Amino acid sequence: xxxxxxxxxxxxxxxxxxxxxxxxxxxxxxxxxxxxxxxxxxxxxxxxxxxxxxxxxxxxxxxxxxxxxxxxxxxxxxxxxxxxxxxxxxxxxxxxxxxxxxxxxxxxxxxxx
Amino acid sequence: xxxxxxxxxxxxxxxxxxxxxxxxxxxxxxxxxxxxxxxxxxxxxxxxxxxxxxxxxxxxxxxxxxxxxxxxxxxxxxxxxxxxxxxxxxxxxxxxxxxxxxxxxxxxxxxx
Numbered sequence: 510x511x512x513x514x515x516x517x518x519x520x521x522x523x524x525x526x527x528x529x530x531x532x533x534x535x536x537x538x539x540x541x542x543x544x545x546x547x548x549x550x551x552x553x554x555x556x557x558x559x560x561x562x563x564x565x566x567x568x569x570x571x572x573x574x575x576x577x578x579x580x581x582x583x584x585x586x587x588x589x590x591x592x593x594x595x596x597x598x599x600x601x602x603x604x605x606x607x608x609x610x611x612x613x614x615x616x617x618x619x620x621x622x
Numbered sequence: 623x624x625x626x627x628x629x630x631x632x633x634x635x636x637x638x639x640x641x642x643x644x645x646x647x648x649x650x651x652x653x654x655x656x657x658x659x660x661x662x663x664x665x666x667x668x669x670x671x672x673x674x675x676x677x678x679x680x681x682x683x684x685x686x687x688x689x690x691x692x693x694x695x696x697x698x699x700x701x702x703x704x705x706x707x708x709x710x711x712x713x714x715x716x717x718x719x720x721x722x723x724x725x726x727x728x729x730x731x732x733x734x
Contacts, residue, residue: 542722546665552713552724565721598665602722610657611715611722613667 511535515601515614522621525590530617532584532601540604541584542611543576545569547597555599558584591621624649624716628725635704636733642689643699643728645714654718656690656697661711661727670712673697704732 514533522528534541543555556566556576563576575587584603588595601614625648635641647656658670673681673690680688685705689698701708709732714725 544722544724551726552667554721554723557721600667602667604717604722610655610669610672611717613659615664615666618665 511612513601513603513612513614515599515617517617518615519618520620522591522619524593524621528588528591528619530586530588530599530601530619532586532614533582534584534601534603535605535612536582538603538605538612540564541578542602542604543586544600544602545597546600546616547594552600555586588619591619593621595619596621624651624718624721624723626714626716626723626725628714628728630728631726632729632731634731634733635701637704637706639704640700640702641704641730643701643712643714643730645697645699645725647695647697647714647716649695649716649718651718654716656688657715657717657722658686658688658697658699659713659715659724660708661713662709667713671699701730706732706734708732 516531541558544552546552554567556570557564573589578584598616600616602611604611627646654675656673660668660670671683671686685702687700711727713727716723
């Protein structure tokens with residue numbers, strides 16, 4: 510069964526440092542997403558990516574965040590200068606052309622200290 | 623903008639009993655999908671069941687079924703013969719306009 514792969518599974522970083530979270534979506538999918546879940550809270554939409562550009566972003570996705578699909582397979586989320594409140598589980602998801610189901614990666618737990 | 627509301631923060635059920643989790647949504651889209659995702663303590667997001675809005679027949683997956691009321695914009699999940707492994711957070715999600723929007727979640731605890 511196809512799957513979305515995220516690395517690392519857990520990252521600890523110092524406040525103010527840059528982090529890059531990596532995702533390998535399902536190869537024939539066209540839409541890619543990042544979601545965030547602060548511990549015990551709801552899953553929040555960050556950004557969607559289609560045709561090599563951002564198609565939609567939430568108010569959470571400010572100038573500290575960026576996304577890239579540098580080589581046609583990886584899909585990365587960069588946080589330039591991490592804050593304590595960026596500590597959360599970050600999920601990558603991809604959706605096929607028919608938009609029938611979002612496949613989620615296992616998540617990256619980011620801890621900012 | 624779409625919104626998804628889960629009005630039950632927590633639910634409990636005895637093992638082998640049936641429980642229903644509620645979800646309502648709001649949208650102006652005509653074509654969309656509705657989903658229930660399970661998030662166990664591992665925090666992985668696992669698809670439980672999916673409903674296409676254009677289908678009137680309620681989706682079923684083994685012990686899981688939905689009651690989809692399109693006019694009322696309601697999409698509840700029924701879990702029959704609850705098992706201890708069903709203990710998890712359950713999220714209702716709306717899929718349309720190429721985005722998934724999640725409800726706040728319901729913590730379900732199955733008691734032995």
